Amino acid sequence: MTSRYLRLLSNSGFMFSLYILIVGGGYFYQQWVKGLPETFPTEWILLLLFGFFIVRSPVRTLLRSADLVFLLPLEEKLEDYFKKAIRYSYIMQCIPLLFLWAIAMPLYLHTVDHRIGAYVLVLIVLFILKAWNLFCSWAETFVFASFKYKGLRGVFSFVFIYLLLAEAPWYFLVILIALALVLTLFVYNPLQRQHLMKWDVLLDIEMRQAANFDRFANLITDVPHMQNRIKPRNYLKAVTEIFAYSPKATFKKYFSKTFLRSGDYFGIYVRLLVIGGIVIWMAGGDLSSVIIAVVTVYLTAMQLLPLWNAGAIEGPGLLFPIPNKVRERNFLSVLMLLLVSEAIVLGIIALVVGISVIFALLTAGAGIVFAFLFTYGYASRKIRRSSLEL
Amino acid sequence: MAEILQVEHLSGGYSNQKHVLHDLSFHVKKGELVGLVGLNGAGKSTTIKHILGLMEALTGTIKVDGLTIQEDKTAYRSKLAYIPETPNLYEQLTLREHLEMSAMAYGVDKAAFESRMPQLLSLFRMENRLDWFPGHFSKGMKQKVMIMCAFLVHPELYVVDEPFVGLDPIGIQAFLDLMIEMKQKGAGILMSTHILSTAEQYCDRFILLHEGKIAMQGTMDELRESVNDPQVSLHDIYVSVAKGEKPWEK
Numbered sequence: 319m320t321s322r323y324l325r326l327l328s329n330s331g332f333m334f335s336l337y338i339l340i341v342g343g344g345y346f347y348q349q350w351v352k353g354l355p356e357t358f359p360t361e362w363i364l365l366l367l368f369g370f371f372i373v374r375s376p377v378r379t380l381l382r383s384a385d386l387v388f389l390l391p392l393e394e395k396l397e398d399y400f401k402k403a404i405r406y407s408y409i410m411q412c413i414p415l416l417f418l419w420a421i422a423m424p425l426y427l428h429t430v431d432h433r434i435g436a437y438v439l440v441l442i443v444l445f446i447l448k449a450w451n452l453f454c455s456w457a458e459t460f461v462f463a464s465f466k467y468k469g470l471r472g473v474f475s476f477v478f479i480y481l482l483l484a485e486a487p488w489y490f491l492v493i494l495i496a497l498a499l500v501l502t503l504f505v506y507n508p509l510q511r512q513h514l515m516k517w518d519v520l521l522d523i524e525m526r527q528a529a530n531f532d533r534f535a536n537l538i539t540d541v542p543h544m545q546n547r548i549k550p551r552n553y554l555k556a557v558t559e560i561f562a563y564s565p566k567a568t569f570k571k572y573f574s575k576t577f578l579r580s581g582d583y584f585g586i587y588v589r590l591l592v593i594g595g596i597v598i599w600m601a602g603g604d605l606s607s608v609i610i611a612v613v614t615v616y617l618t619a620m621q622l623l624p625l626w627n628a629g630a631i632e633g634p635g636l637l638f639p640i641p642n643k644v645r646e647r648n649f650l651s652v653l654m655l656l657l658v659s660e661a662i663v664l665g666i667i668a669l670v671v672g673i674s675v676i677f678a679l680l681t682a683g684a685g686i687v688f689a690f691l692f693t694y695g696y697a698s699r700k701i702r703r704s705s706l707e708l
Numbered sequence: 709m710a711e712i713l714q715v716e717h718l719s720g721g722y723s724n725q726k727h728v729l730h731d732l733s734f735h736v737k738k739g740e741l742v743g744l745v746g747l748n749g750a751g752k753s754t755t756i757k758h759i760l761g762l763m764e765a766l767t768g769t770i771k772v773d774g775l776t777i778q779e780d781k782t783a784y785r786s787k788l789a790y791i792p793e794t795p796n797l798y799e800q801l802t803l804r805e806h807l808e809m810s811a812m813a814y815g816v817d818k819a820a821f822e823s824r825m826p827q828l829l830s831l832f833r834m835e836n837r838l839d840w841f842p843g844h845f846s847k848g849m850k851q852k853v854m855i856m857c858a859f860l861v862h863p864e865l866y867v868v869d870e871p872f873v874g875l876d877p878i879g880i881q882a883f884l885d886l887m888i889e890m891k892q893k894g895a896g897i898l899m900s901t902h903i904l905s906t907a908e909q910y911c912d913r914f915i916l917l918h919e920g921k922i923a924m925q926g927t928m929d930e931l932r933e934s935v936n937d938p939q940v941s942l943h944d945i946y947v948s949v950a951k952g953e954k955p956w957e958k
Contacts, residue, residue, distance in 0.1 A: 548800050548841055563821075568812040571805075572798075579800040633798050634806070634857060637760060638813035639786030 569648035661685025712896035718768035746917030789858035795850030814861035
């Protein structure tokens, strides 16, 4: 499956647009770097970026859930396999690190240290640190409550990278390396020897990794088996309680809760809203605000349409004595409510960033009118066609 | 007593060429618990799918309280509640929200919902899990959620598919007690199961399915009479039917 999606990715316009982005972005980036002052906080930015890629070290074992039954008796014989898995993960995770290093090179040479040798040394040390992180991350999979070990490793790695980038005196590095040895020998290595292997943890990590890839592939094609993790988002629960307790509102509650918790609908909604707001702010024009609001509402609406199918295939709601018409109307109300709220927020943003009151009102108004037309014009026909007749 | 479920000459399956069910006729009366018994693949689940209206009958009719699903889908569905063999829950809804959604959908008024919910929760020892998501439930707990949703709405007909697997003893007892209570209130229950000793003890009548046909049906006494053995257990009759023997011809 994965290879099929990879092929799709390489054949689609995705790779081409990525290439254009790199070439074009690279040019502007060079220009930008040249204009930076020596005081630019490159160390801190690189610390965050390198730190993220170094500390995040999941071991991909390629396990399947059935392996927990069929391979369990072979655990001891699988030692070599898991070593290979660690090596594989190491190489796969060093590649983005290398890219990041290469991209940051002009920035580093311009604002931190112009000697290329120093920067090559940074890369070598980062690779070693990555290996250590991956080793520790493997050891952490032997316990369920691994949070404190992750925290310890994170703090250590960040301090290490900071001292590296800040070109701290050599004895600091010696102290840190000694500390790493102590941690390895007395904290991380014993985890492996004192605890049993936690297959569930390994499987969970593997499934998250596979899901990340699926989500990525889903940007350009439909990945039908994609599994979404549920995010409870309890702080937003009150919003779904605005609907009355009545049979006619059953699916309003259902769709609003599904929107908040699954399939990342909420994330997309917030992201588009933020992007819309930023674009309105940057464009700063009266008429452009109105147009941007309509475009934002349109893009959001298209992203929210698949919400209709969520739960249409399975779930107890299939047998509920509620006519399809009512389900449809419930869905459209929720969609309308979301789009109208978005239009209003965009109008408020327009007002805040200094668009005239008339045009801020127009921005919200145009968004609302568009939301209405989309919901009851396009969306209602679209979902009727796609709804399963049961 | 009146019949809540009537199945007449039902033939059905996934295609017209290959029928899975052959001319089934049976009924469930109000206040009656009927056991649907048969081997894996005998056609129990397919029968249930036809009753729920998830599959169409190729020939024959199915009526719930005198109504076919073609006449009024919403009214038909509002009369029955279904407990599936494999729990089927929404990952994004908590236990409380599943219960609330079922109650809303079936038009249970709010006061009734609020008085029934705590009773069911304590019966199944799930009070502390109201705000949990199904992802954190074991199979038995998920099954309990399905059972609670069904008993929350007090329908006239319960359709139950193999409820006992995965349930703890408290759950099984609570479920059996609830069935008896609902029976006394006049509900009909059609229950498919493999746990024959429990079925023999609790069911009023039995339908023995074999290869998509009804091999035998009736009360325990009627079954015993037809095989001419007053001592025989449901288990023995079932095994004999399943082996393809025709015990009623002996």
